[in-house]
Amino acid sequence: MTGTGVGPELIRLDGVSAGYDHHLVLKDVSFHIHEDQFTGIVGPSGAGKTTLLRLLLQTLKPTVGTVWKSPDLRIAYVPQLETVNWNFPITVFECVLMSRKSSGFGPKPTVAEKESVDQVLERLGIADLGKRHIRELSGGQQQRMFLARALLRQPQLLLLDEPTSGVDISTRHDIMHLLADLHEDGVAIVLTTHDLNGIATHLPHLVCVNGGIVGEGTPSEVMTSALLERTYGAKMDVLEHLGVRLVVDQGPGNAEGQRLK
Amino acid sequence: MTTLLEPFAYAFFQKGLVVAGFSGALLGLIGVFIVLRGMSYIGHGLSHSIFGGFAAMQLFAAKFYALGAGLWGIASALAITAVTKRSKVGADAAIGVITIASFALGVALFSKFGTSGPSFENALFGSILGITNGQIVGLIVVSVVTSLFVFLRYRALLFSSFDPDVANVSGVNVGRIEAALMVVLSLAILATLTVIGVTLVAAMLVIPAVIARMLTNSFSRMLLYSTVIGLFCGIAGMYASYFADVPSGTMIVLVGASLFIIVLSLTGTAGLRRSAGLDSHAEVGSIAKVR
Numbered sequence: 001m002t003g004t005g006v007g008p009e010l011i012r013l014d015g016v017s018a019g020y021d022h023h024l025v026l027k028d029v030s031f032h033i034h035e036d037q038f039t040g041i042v043g044p045s046g047a048g049k050t051t052l053l054r055l056l057l058q059t060l061k062p063t064v065g066t067v068w069k070s071p072d073l074r075i076a077y078v079p080q081l082e083t084v085n086w087n088f089p090i091t092v093f094e095c096v097l098m099s100r101k102s103s104g105f106g107p108k109p110t111v112a113e114k115e116s117v118d119q120v121l122e123r124l125g126i127a128d129l130g131k132r133h134i135r136e137l138s139g140g141q142q143q144r145m146f147l148a149r150a151l152l153r154q155p156q157l158l159l160l161d162e163p164t165s166g167v168d169i170s171t172r173h174d175i176m177h178l179l180a181d182l183h184e185d186g187v188a189i190v191l192t193t194h195d196l197n198g199i200a201t202h203l204p205h206l207v208c209v210n211g212g213i214v215g216e217g218t219p220s221e222v223m224t225s226a227l228l229e230r231t232y233g234a235k236m237d238v239l240e241h242l243g244v245r246l247v248v249d250q251g252p253g254n255a256e257g258q259r260l261k
Numbered sequence: 262m263t264t265l266l267e268p269f270a271y272a273f274f275q276k277g278l279v280v281a282g283f284s285g286a287l288l289g290l291i292g293v294f295i296v297l298r299g300m301s302y303i304g305h306g307l308s309h310s311i312f313g314g315f316a317a318m319q320l321f322a323a324k325f326y327a328l329g330a331g332l333w334g335i336a337s338a339l340a341i342t343a344v345t346k347r348s349k350v351g352a353d354a355a356i357g358v359i360t361i362a363s364f365a366l367g368v369a370l371f372s373k374f375g376t377s378g379p380s381f382e383n384a385l386f387g388s389i390l391g392i393t394n395g396q397i398v399g400l401i402v403v404s405v406v407t408s409l410f411v412f413l414r415y416r417a418l419l420f421s422s423f424d425p426d427v428a429n430v431s432g433v434n435v436g437r438i439e440a441a442l443m444v445v446l447s448l449a450i451l452a453t454l455t456v457i458g459v460t461l462v463a464a465m466l467v468i469p470a471v472i473a474r475m476l477t478n479s480f481s482r483m484l485l486y487s488t489v490i491g492l493f494c495g496i497a498g499m500y501a502s503y504f505a506d507v508p509s510g511t512m513i514v515l516v517g518a519s520l521f522i523i524v525l526s527l528t529g530t531a532g533l534r535r536s537a538g539l540d541s542h543a544e545v546g547s548i549a550k551v552r
Contacts, residue, residue: 057430077430088297088423089474089483098423099431102416107481133478153431 007035010073010157010188011056016065018055024063025051027212033157033190038183040200041192043209044232049192052209053077053159056190076150078160081142086135092145093117093130099149120148124178140171147178158182160191164199172198196223196247219245268503277389277456280400281499281509282492284453287404288462289469289491290411291449293484294442296470297422302353303341303443305463306360308450310337312384312459313363316370330454334447337363342443364459387458387510389499396455403452407445411484414438419480456499458510468517469494475528494520 011033019025026048033039033056041049054060055067057077076099097109097117104110109117121127124144129137137145143163150158163179164172176199183189193199200206206222208214208231215227223245228236235250268274295304314333337359344355371384383390411418420428421435429435450462457465473486498513505512 057426059426059429075430077427079424079427085423088480089478090419090423090480091478094419094480095423098416098420099427100416101432106412106415107484 007037008070009034009068010037010070012068013055013062014066014068016055016062016067018051018060018062025211026055026209029055029065029213031207031213033188035156035186035188036183037188037190037205038179038203039190039205039207040203041190041207041209042194042196042200042231043214045194047210047231048212049209050080050161052207053161053190053192056159073157074153074155075157075159076153076155078143078146078150078158078163080161081139081146081166082162084134084142084146088134090134091130092121092126092132092134092137095134095145096121096130096148096152099152116152117148120151123151124148138171139167140174143167143171143175144178147175151182155187157188157190160189162193163191164193164195169198176202196228201245201247223247268500273389273392274499274503276392276397277509278496278499280389280392280397280456281495281513283400283404283495284456285465285469285491285493285495285498285513286488287400287407287449287491288453288457288465289473289487289489289494290484291407291446292466292468292470292491293473293487294418294422295446295466296474301463301467303338303356304446304450304466306341306356307334307338307447308454308459308462309364309367310334310360311363311447311451311454313365313367313370315384315454316367331448331451333363334451335444338443338447339440342439383458383508384454385458385460386508387454387456387461387513389456389502389509392455396452400452403448407449410441410445414441418442456509457513458508461510461514464514465491465494465517468514468521472517472521472524475524490517490520 009032013029013031016029016031017024017027018029025046029052031052041052043049051060055062057075058067058069094107097113100113100116103113117130118127121130124147126137126141126144126148129141129145134142134145147163158179160179163175167175172195179189179191191199201219201223204218205216206219207216208222208227210231210233214231215222223238225236225238228238228247237248237250239246239248292304295301311330311334314330317333318329340359341352341355344359382388417428417433417438420431420433421438425435453462453465469487469491470483472490473483476486477483494513494517498516499509501516502509502512
């Protein structure tokens with residue numbers, strides 16, 4: 001899998017600082033997203049991962065620096081499941097359809113709109129769930145629904161906030177395979193994750209964030225004890241298994257190689 | 262039977278019935294967005310704010326009280342939006358200050374100078390006496406404009422109500438939609454104020470939408486149900502107010518409240534669960550409560 005970013009630029013952040021209520025969360029960030037990129041943003045809670053996504057989405061304005069976006073760039077965004085209002089009265093079909101600009105009048109979709117929603121639901125394996133309320137889905141199905149909503153926009157760049165948070169291992173694999181397929185189809189992908197071993201290590205490109213960009217590169221370049229300690233502020237061992245890097249948290253009890261009792 | 266048909270012999274009642282039906286349906290339709298966006302308090306605040314404009318215009322240009330009160334309401338709505346966005350003051354606090362101060366001004370003006378139009382009590386609780394043809398036309402025009410707005414901008418309204426951040430990214434001008442919704446809400450409150458009354462308009466913005474939410478999980482059906490429920494409450498409440506000899510707004514709200522209790526008892530916990538998260542924004546961790 002390629003994805004370290006060598007194609008034409010889609011978005012560029014130059015010397016950007018940003019935050020909320022005069023409190024800077026990110027300082028002096030320079031970051032480029034290219035057409036063929038598949039990047040994971042990792043870092044501890046409060047490090048600025050979601051803030052970086054919001055800068056890319058341009059829903060947050062930088063206090064310093066500039067954000068450049070390729071003209072007419074189609075961006076789609078998959079939010080964290082934890083931030084969704086699951087009590088909102090909406091079916092899966094209605095939820096997916098909302099991302100398409102209306103070409104009709106009122107709630108009834110046109111034939112073409114219905115076909116396009118049916119196709120994307122089919123592609124994501126949730127074609128038979130269209131009439132269900134969004135709360136009646138499993139975590140994996142909910143994630144697929146929001147991916148379907150994003151794909152209906154035929155995006156060039158797909159941004160996902162913690163796409164595997166709260167899903168089981170099998171669903172995590174399914175979602176990652178799906179994202180890999182989308183990337184193969186030419187969609188640039190940027191996601192945030194807390195999951196270093198389940199997600200980050202399998203991605204072609206990583207960005208470590210903690211108040212700014214601490215480091216970026218391939219997993220073999222980034223997943224080192226020194227860089228991870230700088231990112232997370234905790235000691236971590238990095239092992240290699242079948243060519244894949246795995247992170248072991250030393251934790252307070254085994255800082256000197258002892259197991260927690 | 263003759264007694265039941267008796268009120269239809271009066272022209273004022275026929276007018277009142279038309280206005281009450283349109284008012285209920287209009288508030289039911291727009292109320293869906295108000296409830297789902299957690300804006301119930303702004304409905305309450307705006308109706309009080311418009312009362313201030315209403316009273317002020319009685320003093321200076323009574324003939325144009327509707328125009329003045331409408332502009333006053335729209336200005337209040339936009340001021341609340343601006344204060345909320347540009348300062349650390351929350352929307353509820355901004356509404357509390359701006360609209361209730363406006364209401365207090367209205368009460369002071371009424372008390373000091375009286376009125377050449379509707380009485381103080383009628384403005385507060387609604388009345389079907391003295392409804393003019395101009396008011397009926399105004400209400401119908403506002404109903405048509407609101408319906409067109411909802412149907413033409415249906416998907417943008419839905420998207421920005423459910424997920425404003427993603428809607429913004431997806432090409433929906435959320436700020437413009439919210440401003441338009443505020444204007445439509447102000448017009449709807451203004452157009453229904455005379456029949457339902459300042460203090461009771463907010464209830465009719467909320468009750469039909471909450472009942473509809475208890476009955477369906479679909480957004481499009483909720484819009485339809487809420488409009489029909491509002492229509493029913495308006496007509497049934499107006500009819501009941503004639504026999505009970507009480508202000509129309511009070512009976513319209515009481516019919517809505519009774520319907521709420523009936524639907525609640527019929528739908529049981531399913532209905533309660535559906536309406537449980539209404540009027541509150543999604544919170545981090547809320548997923549744990551509902552899944």
